[in-house]
């Protein structure tokens with residue numbers, strides 16, 4: 001069996017940066033917490049915990065020390081509350097998310113009704129909503145966009161990880177719901193690149209293994225685009241979930257991973273796969289095109 005790694009996989013720039021900032025903030029002299037798990041990856045969260053970086057669900061749970069804002073960002077009220085509590089803020093908001101927050105704030109100031117295209121309950125969307133004074137509409141589907149009332153001026157921003165084609169379809173509907181529609185296409189290319197690489201690989205292998213946290217939306221999406229490409233895909237969180245019967249009779253298997261999956265978790269997966277198929281295992285270079 002041959003194992004192939006997707007060309008774009010695993011940690012994106014924003015997640016890498018957030019973890020670097022967190023590790024740098026670890027301090028033996030004062031408590032350090034991330035506000036919510038830093039990424040949707042339990043193994044990484046455990047590793048940070050071993051370095052003394054705890055997870056606080058709410059700011060109220062932190063009495064003193066440092067609070068790390070994760071890559072999803074938070075609304076302005078959290079910065080005010082942290083300041084009032086004299087906490088040191090380590091801002092690991094991804095610069096792409098910051099851009100979406102600033103775009104929402106600017107559109108609101110410019111007199112637009114802000115529309116955030118994204119998943120309503122996603123922490124990033126909640127953070128963008130905060131910067132739009134909690135006055136924006138959130139739409140996730142073309143149907144929801146259809147249901148919005150008419151406004152003379154709309155200002156549209158995207159959740160950074162939203163699918164580009166779906167965003168464009170929703171924008172087309174919104175343009176028919178107003179006189180003027182300002183669009184800030186705040187989609188991050190990391191997600192698209194991972195999805196494209198996953199589909200390219202899926203089309204050329206017998207089966208796909210998708211590695212990433214169970215609650216990571218972008219990892220689940222990778223599995224779904226592979227299945228749409230017609231290839232069976234297994235979403236696992238760690239190597240321990242691999243089953244030998246998945247690979248029986250297969251010639252080729254591809255591996256990809258969500259933007260919050262550390263390299264060492266991916267490595268454990270292909271090492272275990274190699275161990276399961278003791279004969280005829282070839283791990284080709286990253287991004288190698290399968291020729292048959």
Ligand code: F3S
Nearest residue numbers: 012014094096160188
């Ligand atoms: Fe940032 Fe894009 Fe990653 S928005 S956190 S670089 S997926």
